[in-house]
Amino acid sequence: MQLATWNVNSLNVRLPHVLDWIGKQKPDVLCIQETKLTDDKFPKEAIESTGYHCEFFGEKAYNGVAILSRTTPDQVQKGFLDAQDTDSKRMLAVQLGPLKVINVYIPNGQEVGCSKYIYKLDWIEKLRRYISEQHQTNELVIVCGDFNIATEDRDVYDPEALAGQILLSDEERAALESLRQWGFVDTFRLHHADAGLYSWWDYRMMAFRRKMGMRIDHIWASEPLASICTHAWIDIEPRKLEKPSDHAPVIAEFSLEV
DNA sequence: ATGGTGGATGGTCCA
Numbered sequence: 001m002q003l004a005t006w007n008v009n010s011l012n013v014r015l016p017h018v019l020d021w022i023g024k025q026k027p028d029v030l031c032i033q034e035t036k037l038t039d040d041k042f043p044k045e046a047i048e049s050t051g052y053h054c055e056f057f058g059e060k061a062y063n064g065v066a067i068l069s070r071t072t073p074d075q076v077q078k079g080f081l082d083a084q085d086t087d088s089k090r091m092l093a094v095q096l097g098p099l100k101v102i103n104v105y106i107p108n109g110q111e112v113g114c115s116k117y118i119y120k121l122d123w124i125e126k127l128r129r130y131i132s133e134q135h136q137t138n139e140l141v142i143v144c145g146d147f148n149i150a151t152e153d154r155d156v157y158d159p160e161a162l163a164g165q166i167l168l169s170d171e172e173r174a175a176l177e178s179l180r181q182w183g184f185v186d187t188f189r190l191h192h193a194d195a196g197l198y199s200w201w202d203y204r205m206m207a208f209r210r211k212m213g214m215r216i217d218h219i220w221a222s223e224p225l226a227s228i229c230t231h232a233w234i235d236i237e238p239r240k241l242e243k244p245s246d247h248a249p250v251i252a253e254f255s256l257e258v
Numbered sequence: 259a260t261g262g263t264g265g266a267t268g269g270t271c272c273a
Binding site: 008009012013034036060061062108110116148150202203204205206207246 | 261262263264265266267269272273
């Protein structure tokens, strides 16, 4: 079972890249963030014609998540259990046989200390509570997506200059760490120890060309899944294309059939 | 310290 996550920054603009990529990579599951599309505008037919099932949960202009899968989910969860209609569309989960996949677009937070930052911290706590209430650590659970947090300094191009700032501040790292402590393993770090491996580069200041990135997109697996995770990597090729997303896909492979 | 770019939108907001 191969699972990928990719913040596409507008599925409308990036649909050709996504269709090309799934055609080549053939993941069993692709979790997408920032579709920026209401559900009536989702390109369902284009995706289904490639042989993937799709679930989607979006809104106008901002946010929006989707999950493409080879098999049809047994269960779909759109937002947290207490979700209001007005909540931003940032969470979509599916049950695929024995596997639960939780796709998240964690709020960016904008700037440490501002109201959006508080919202980010609260949102992470909501996610932690949802998972700890809905699941046991011996189940096959993946939480993945754009976490908007670089968990360690080796995930950041200039950790000294950026210390304490948004995406790597202590408080947001601590919030995410409390989720990890429920029982998740960062699959990428099972297979790579090096610094300088990133999943996102700002569009500005030629950040990609200058290798100024961060690893903020993650695939976290519960212990029983982590123990059968055979590979994990970041495919930076789509970031080199014309009109790319600012994020690259992250992929993990497991010795598991779904 | 500021502003750089890109997407959605229709003046700015968000990242």
